[in-house]
Amino acid sequence: MLFRKRASLAGAAVAVLLATAGLSSARLTAAAAAAPGCAGDHWVASWVASPTDSLVPTDATGDLTPQVLTYQTLRMIVTPHRGGSSLRIHLSNRFGASDVSFGRVTVGRQTSGAAATNIVPVTFGNAQSVTIPKGQDVVSDPVALTFAAFAPLAVSMYVPGIQTPPTKHWNANATSYYSLPLTGDSSRQQSSWGFFGDTGSWLYVSGVDVLTPARTRGVVAFGDSITDGFVGATPLSIPADAAVADTNGRYPDQLQRRLDQAGIPISVVNAGIGGNQLLTGGEPLQTGPSGLARFDKDVLAQAGVAGVLVLEGINDLGLSRSTAEQLIAGYTQLIERSHAAGLKIWLATITPASNALVDGTLLAPNSETSRQQINSWIRTQTLADGFVDFDAALRDPADPSILRPAYASVDNLHPNLAGYQAMANAVPQDLLSSVTCPS
Structure with missing residues (x-):
């Protein structure tokens, strides 16, 4: 169409490479009270773009x-x-x-x-x-x-x-x-x-936001490009695969369809940002503020929110070389902040990428050890309200350090649409339904 022009890959190299993967006390109080009784109507986030x-x-x-x-x-x-x-x-x-x-x-x-x-x-x-x-x-x-x-x-x-x-x-x-x-x-x-x-x-x-019966609650999918639904078109991830546009095939989209089919009154909204890191901000580029910095606005302030599913950390390992200990401290802070606001929080294991150029062999050849340490902690910790094992859902049985080929984009970092469906299928429905009113 007119005015639709292709930018050179070289001209966008820095921005694209990174794109791989002060709330007031009054507003925080409102967020903490976002789980009302089961009667009447209330506002719930129906769609979000951080x-x-x-x-x-x-x-x-x-x-x-x-x-x-x-x-x-x-x-x-x-x-x-x-x-x-x-x-x-x-x-x-x-x-x-x-x-x-x-x-x-x-x-x-x-x-x-x-x-x-x-x-x-x-x-x-x-x-x-x-x-x-x-x-x-x-x-x-x-x-x-x-x-x-x-x-x-x-x-x-x-x-x-x-x-x-x-x-x-x-x-x-x-x-x-x-x-x-x-x-x-x-x-x-x-x-x-x-x-x-x-x-x-x-x-x-x-x-x-939509005005909906009060038994309907919001769940925020919070994370990086894998939550955002990025599908890489080249081994360097960028540009994104334009063929997935307008398909609504991100894992939160597919998870919403599963919940709807089961009659579970939850609205899943997507607070993923490509290239986002839990600990390190990417401003002024498109990777956004760190997960810790944006959590209040992008999660706690959402209408009707009752829970958050966190999948973040692969970019911290790949781009900033953060340690497992540093990331675990960051997750612990999110858990404490969620519980203080009256929300449930579930952690997701970090997906494999050891054969990817970005966040893998090129930028983080030694990150697999840290990823395994983090995932072991996520599976055994008792601070959060549960966990979702995206690693187990996507990894190759023949080599658990890489994505199963049937689920991988050509960059070996981001899932393809089949991979995003597998992620949605891996979320236990009873885990999320614990935030809804009794039927």
Whole structure:
């Protein structure tokens, strides 16, 4: 499509290589009270995209993303995990260089591409426009719109001036759209005409909540690129495999489908960031703040959250050479913070990658020993509320230090879609259902 250009691999080398794998006390108190009684309705996160950065000029496939927005409209396509008839939209300017303003925001149901139907206004404090201060997030007023789980929504934002650069989630694994500069407000337009640009990043939009019966609880899948659903297209991981876009084949997506089929009232949302590390921040690149630094905003502040499943550490071993002892101390801190907020927390074993170039033979040839030490601790510790053995689900029986070939991307670090399905199948349903109300 027009404006969709391939960025050179060499030009994005540093950013792509890394992409492999102050909440107030009042808000923390609210998060701790996020497990209400079983009667009535409450807000639950239905879709989440953790903000990653504002500086990297490409998406994960290497295509350029707009860095300057000028009197034009963004139409971001997001796929909720729980349906309903009332929603709220979260927008983020977490990494913006200045305040950002939107003249109008709307949401509708995507029909195909950039086309949408049933478009309704989204207000903020009963106003159609909103200004988000630098470094802040906002949540909309309740919006009346009936939508189904896994039926994509189109969130449109009109930029009434010149803004740069947008806060985004770098690897959406989904296609969103934008109109040409100086074309004005297309946020209420149903057809796809004029939305000539497309991107594999989510710009500004960071969450969708749904009003749902109180017995429904939220579970956050928290981690790095393996939670984010990255599928590598080359031995160096980058660019991402564009063929997986819009398939919703990430392990949290497949886990949601399993829970739905079993009738378990849980909304699984994805707080994965490619290249993220538990202990070390990657700002200003797209790997985002460390897991410890972003945990409050990306987990504890989510509406209706009752539990968190943590899969993180492979990048700490591969990129920062962190020790097993350092990572175990980091996990222990997450456990303490989750329990203090009234949440359950489950740890996942780190998946194998000894034959991968990234986080393996090239960058971390000796990390397998630390990975085994960490996984042994995860399986035997009693601090968390349980564990999920993703290592056992994905490893090659003939060589437990590598991914089973049928589950591996060509980079031998990230699972393919079959691998993500195997991860979802490995999560014990009764582990997660312990956060729901008795039936």
